[in-house]
Amino acid sequence: MPSDSMDDIELRNIQLQFPQARTMSREDSQLHEERVETGRGSVVVAVQGNRSRPAILTYHDLGLNYVSGYQTFFNYIDMRALLENFCVYHVTAPGQEEGAPTLPEDFVYPTMDELSDQLSFVLSHFGLRSVIGFGVGAGANVLARYALAHPGKIEALCIINCVSTQAGWIEWGYQKLNTRHLRSKGMTQGVLDYLMWHHFGRGTEERNHDLVQVYRNYFERHVNPTNLALFIDSYIRRTDLNIVREMDPGRKNNTHTLSMPVINITGALSPHVDDTVTLNGRLDPTNSTWMKIQDCGMVLEEQPAKVSEAFRLFLQGQGYVAPLTENKMANYRRASLEALDVVSKLQTQTPAPHWSASNINITENPISEAVVC
Numbered sequence: 001m002p003s004d005s006m007d008d009i010e011l012r013n014i015q016l017q018f019p020q021a022r023t024m025s026r027e028d029s030q031l032h033e034e035r036v037e038t039g040r041g042s043v044v045v046a047v048q049g050n051r052s053r054p055a056i057l058t059y060h061d062l063g064l065n066y067v068s069g070y071q072t073f074f075n076y077i078d079m080r081a082l083l084e085n086f087c088v089y090h091v092t093a094p095g096q097e098e099g100a101p102t103l104p105e106d107f108v109y110p111t112m113d114e115l116s117d118q119l120s121f122v123l124s125h126f127g128l129r130s131v132i133g134f135g136v137g138a139g140a141n142v143l144a145r146y147a148l149a150h151p152g153k154i155e156a157l158c159i160i161n162c163v164s165t166q167a168g169w170i171e172w173g174y175q176k177l178n179t180r181h182l183r184s185k186g187m188t189q190g191v192l193d194y195l196m197w198h199h200f201g202r203g204t205e206e207r208n209h210d211l212v213q214v215y216r217n218y219f220e221r222h223v224n225p226t227n228l229a230l231f232i233d234s235y236i237r238r239t240d241l242n243i244v245r246e247m248d249p250g251r252k253n254n255t256h257t258l259s260m261p262v263i264n265i266t267g268a269l270s271p272h273v274d275d276t277v278t279l280n281g282r283l284d285p286t287n288s289t290w291m292k293i294q295d296c297g298m299v300l301e302e303q304p305a306k307v308s309e310a311f312r313l314f315l316q317g318q319g320y321v322a323p324l325t326e327n328k329m330a331n332y333r334r335a336s337l338e339a340l341d342v343v344s345k346l347q348t349q350t351p352a353p354h355w356s357a358s359n360i361n362i363t364e365n366p367i368s369e370a371v372v373c
Contacts, residue, residue, distance in 0.1 A: 031090075038121040040110040044097045045122055048074065049087035054155075054320060056088045057119070057131040059139030061161070062232055063195045065097050066090030068218055069136060073300040078308040085321050089131070091122055093139075095227030102226045109230035112138075112238040116145035123153060132315070136160040136300065137198075137272070138235045147258055148241065156261045156318050158311055160299060161272040164243055164279040167236040175236045182229035187220055195219050201269040201297030211301060243282040255284075262288040263314045265307065269297040289314070 031046045046066050060069035070090055073079060093115060095103045103109070110118065119142075123131065133154050135143035140162035147154040167175070174194060181188045196204060196215065204212050246255035262283060266276040273292065280290040291310055296302035315321050 034125075036122050036125045038118040040114050040118060041094050041107075043094055043118055043122065044092045045126075046090040046092070047087065047126075048090065049083055051087050051126070053085060053087045055126075055128050055131040056083075056086050056134055057122070057128075057143075058088060058090045059119075059133075059135040059142050060090075060092065060096070061137030061139055062198060062235060063219055063223055063228060064136075064199075065092045067098060068215075068222075069139075070300070073304050073307070076304040076308055078305060078312070082308065082312050082315070082321065086132075089122065089126065089128075091119065093142075093231055095224060096231060098222055100224050100227055102224060103230060107230075109234050111234055112141060113145055115234070116142045116149065119143075119146045120150065120153075129153075130155050132320075133157040133159070134311075135162070137162070138231070141235070141238060141241075144241055144258065147260060148243070148256065151259045154260050156263075156314070156320075157258060158263050158265070158314065159279075160265045160307075161267075161270055161276060162264065162279055163238075163272065163275040164241040164282060165275070166238055166240045172236050175232050179229040179233050182225040182232075186225045187223065191225075192216065192219055197271060199298045200302075201267070201271050203269065204297065207269075207295070208302065241282075243279070245282050245284060257282075257284055258288070259284075260287070261314070261318055263310065264288060264290045265299060265310065266292055267296040267299045267302070268292055268294045270299075271297070 031048050033044055033046045035042050036045050044066075058066065058070055060066060074083065074088060094110065123129075130153050133143040133147060133156070135141070135158075137160070140159035141164075143154070143157060144159060144162060144164070147157055178191045178194055181191050196212065196219075199215065200207075200212070243257050244255055245257065264276055264280055264283070266273050276290065276292075280288065293299050293303050293306050299307050312321065
């Protein structure tokens with residue numbers, strides 16, 4: 001008769017492997033930071049790539065900066081291949097860079113329109129005639145404002161979770177409470193939960209526990225709460241973009257709209273899906289595309305392969321890059337995997353990494369193999 005008890009099993013030749021440590025670190029040899037003076041204070045701009053190439057300008061969302069918002073995505077294998085043709089300028093909102101000192105009490109934080117005006121100083125500082133915009137959340141709103149005011153400066157626009165309307169009463173109330181807590185008590189659990197919801201939507205713990213912990217640790221330890229409160233307060237005071245869809249060809253030239261090609265992206269689990277649908281209904285359908293990516297809320301972190309492919313095809317459609325051959329992509333992936341293999345061998349010679357946000361360095365997206373296309 002079969003025994004009800006389990007036999008002892010001896011496992012041999014099994015190696016314990018720890019997940020590769022993930023960090024949000026400014027120590028990246030490929031990036032060079034510069035502080036640019038504007039009409040309303042200064043901003044930190046990190047430059048990545050050959051400055052003789054066409055420019056991509058990024059702007060981040062609430063609670064993030066260029067490191068926490070874009071480092072993983074732009075180090076993703078497929079994006080490395082694409083960025084061989086571009087130079088990226090990562091703009092960080094005033095006081096949002098890591099390690100930023102608390103802004104003075106009498107400092108008046110720029111409005112959303114004034115934040116967009118700062119981009120003119122950035123372009124002038126680096127001698128850029130035009131750029132490709134890439135923004136998420138609040139940063140997407142800033143770039144959209146700049147594109148409306150200076151359509152000749154933005155060649156194409158990729159916006160993620162962009163809100164085109166002013167804040168509603170529910171958003172205004174929640175965010176006002178958050179700014180009050182950030183100023184008086186720092187990063188409270190309520191503010192932390194709201195930030196996680198804002199970026200990931202609901203059910204994030206079930207989708208990717210490790211990713212959630214990385215961002216929780218980051219928000220708790222590396223965000224200046226007072227400076228973030230000022231940025232949030234500016235965002236909830238935003239005005240409507242007043243974009244109008246005009247189908248009459250004779251009136252399109254006088255319409256207040258985004259005249260450049262636009263790709264409008266969101267995640268199916270993001271709390272901002274309806275906002276992107278609203279924006280899509282206001283854009284000209286002849287030069288805009290709406291894209292919803294399944295099984296994610298924070299698309300750059302949870303589905304980098306799909307976003308990078310969409311962005312690559314979008315740029316190909318504008319004539320910026322030639323189609324990438326399978327051999328070229330295979331070479332990039334092979335080189336990246338070889339680099340990761342070297343890192344893995346070095347890690348086996350050192351003690352197991354301590355999982356904390358202070359010693360995590362992003363070189364590759366840890367969930368890239370889990371992406372389902």
